[in-house]
Amino acid sequence: xRYNSSKRRRQLSTLAEIRKLARQRLMPPCRVCPxxxxxxxxxxxxxxxxxxxxxxxxxxxxxxxxxxLNLRTIHTVASPDIAxxxxxxxxxxxxxxxxxxxxKMNVNDAMSEEEFCLAMLEGARQAGTLGMGGDGPFPLLYNxxxxxxxxxxxxxxxxPRGQEAIVAHFRRAEEAGAAAIGIDIDAxxxxxxxxxxxxxxxxxxDQLRELAAATPLPLILKGVMTVEDAQAACxAGAAAIxxxxxxxxxxxxxxxxxxxxxxxxAAVKGRITILADGGVRSGTDxxxxxxxxxxxxxxxxxxxxxxxxxxxxxxxxxxETLAExxxxxxxxxxxxxxxxxxPQVLWRRE
Ligand SMILES: Cc1cc2nc3c(=O)[nH]c(=O)nc-3n(C[C@H](O)[C@H](O)[C@H](O)COP(=O)(O)O)c2cc1C
Numbered sequence: 001x002r003y004n005s006s007k008r009r010r011q012l013s014t015l016a017e018i019r020k021l022a023r024q025r026l027m028p029p030c031r032v033c034p035x036x037x038x039x040x041x042x043x044x045x046x047x048x049x050x051x052x053x054x055x056x057x058x059x060x061x062x063x064x065x066x067x068x069l070n071l072r073t074i075h076t077v078a079s080p081d082i083a084x085x086x087x088x089x090x091x092x093x094x095x096x097x098x099x100x101x102x103x104k105m106n107v108n109d110a111m112s113e114e115e116f117c118l119a120m121l122e123g124a125r126q127a128g129t130l131g132m133g134g135d136g137p138f139p140l141l142y143n144x145x146x147x148x149x150x151x152x153x154x155x156x157x158x159x160p161r162g163q164e165a166i167v168a169h170f171r172r173a174e175e176a177g178a179a180a181i182g183i184d185i186d187a188x189x190x191x192x193x194x195x196x197x198x199x200x201x202x203x204x205x206d207q208l209r210e211l212a213a214a215t216p217l218p219l220i221l222k223g224v225m226t227v228e229d230a231q232a233a234c235x236a237g238a239a240a241i242x243x244x245x246x247x248x249x250x251x252x253x254x255x256x257x258x259x260x261x262x263x264x265x266a267a268v269k270g271r272i273t274i275l276a277d278g279g280v281r282s283g284t285d286x287x288x289x290x291x292x293x294x295x296x297x298x299x300x301x302x303x304x305x306x307x308x309x310x311x312x313x314x315x316x317x318x319x320e321t322l323a324e325x326x327x328x329x330x331x332x333x334x335x336x337x338x339x340x341x342x343p344q345v346l347w348r349r350e
Contacts, residue, residue, distance in 0.1 A: 011321050015306070018317070022309030025110045036281060036301050037061040038248060045249060046105045046192075048301060056248025060278030063256025067288045068347040072334040080330035081337045082323060086273065086296060087155075087180040087218045087239065092128025093323040094296035094338055095286055097121065097315065098247075098277050099157040099182070099222075100304045101134025101141045105192070110308045113140055117148035119307040123315020125152045127323070130179055131315075132298065135159045135169070137196035142169060149176040157182035157222055159193055160200045163207060170215040180239065181215055186223025186250040208236035220275070223250065225260050227267045240273035247278060247300050258292055265293020283325020290338065291345040 023032040030048040033040050038061055041047055042054025050057030082093050103109065103116045111119075117133050124131030132155040133145030145156045156176070158169040160183055173181045187193065188202040203211075212219045218239030224230050225245055233241045243261050245254040257278040265274055276289045277298035289297045299322065306314035330336075333345045 007324075011317060011324070014310075014317060015314075015321060018306055018309035018314045020309070022305045022314075025308050026107050026305065029107045030301075030305065032305055035061075036305075037279075046102070048106060048304075050248025050252070051250065052252030054248060055252055056245045056250070056254040057278075058248070059254065059256035060245065060248060060258070061256070061281075063258035064279045064285050064288055067258060067292070069284070069287070069291075069329070069333055069345055070347045071332055073332060075334040077331055077334050077336045080327050080335060082326055082330070084296065084338055086130070089130070089179055091130065091296075093319065093326065094290065094294075095280075095319055095322050095326070096129055096275070096296060096298050097124040097131030097154075097303050097319075098298035098300035099132040099134035099145070099155075099184070100300055101136040101145070105136075107304075107308065113144040114147055115311075116304075116307055117144040118151060119311045119315055120303060121148040121152040121154040122312035123303070123307065124154065124319060126312060126316040127319035129319060130154055131303075132157050132182060134184075137192050137198050142172075146172055146176045149173070149178050153177065153179055155180045155182055155220065157184050157220070159183070159187050159190070159198070160185050160203055162199065162201070163210065166211055167214050170211075170217070174215065174217060178217060180218040180220055182220035182222050182242070183211070184222040184246065185229075186225075186244065186246045190250070205232050205236050208233070208238065212237040212239075222246075222275075224264065225254060225257070227263050230264045230268045230272070234268055234271050238272060240275055241268075242298060243274060243276040243294065244278055244298070258288065261289065261292045261294060269293055280322075283322050283327070284329045286322060286326045287329040287333065287335075287341060287345065290341040291343060295338075 038057030041049030121131040135142040156173045220240040222242035224241040276294035306318040
């Protein structure tokens, strides 16, 4: 398909309406800022911000913004292919929905947890990709994720609870028909879990190996920010990592994920699937993460906003718009397929 600008204009005007509606529903916790960069909501947790100073969220946005691309238009690439296979499934795009849990806690009950999870996962399914769902201090959160997975497919992401509690969550995910299962290992110190009597903990490689062996589903470890943890994830037998700082919500003052991704990719690319998130706001951002070494990306806040403003339809539209922008960016950098996206796409000062 050639890049179609009139279709894109229509999509953008509909997305603007969705964002307007979302703003009415989400205010004050999320102002749906023109640039979702973590500055206005810094420190607002519960809410949509990053923890503490908000630096982790802000760094994600700024790190991606600092990446520059080589514009190349003398070539034959006109219709890039952005399809891929992930966890044994064919996906239409290298863009997945990130898990967002706690609509009540974080955005004033803008919609019910069940409606929200279903919108996120069903919208992803309609766009030909996969959405993830979260877990949290109240059973309602994981229950809502599983109910949505049952209807729309997708990937539940459980908190790093005790081993037995995680395996119990795995069993329920398997029964629900999940495509894979995640653990957000960066939630190991999450205060709202411990304060609500839901203990979480860091895991050893042996514990992670035991968990990977406890399920037939591919295991995704979300929240990897160092080469050492990425190598440990490989040793544990995980199928994938998400290079992520939890949208800046786990530990204050973490670097932007685009800053740590190249070293992680240099160490483990090809041995484990590399997903990355944090600050993806456009198809160009997707291209940047892919060029820095990711196999696919997750999108968090923009999809949450689309879900609140437009339900599953809003999420589908947002994902399709990102996919279209990615195709356009691939035309403008001369990449015919995802395997052709590499360091040559990145501009570096001589
Ligand atoms: C309100 C909110 C709730 C979140 N809940 C979860 C969760 O339950 N599990 C999880 O792994 N990550 C959770 N995250 C982190 C996202 O999955 C993702 O890593 C992050 O939002 C990506 O950054 P972006 O929002 O800039 O795209 C949450 C993020 C937000 C903003």
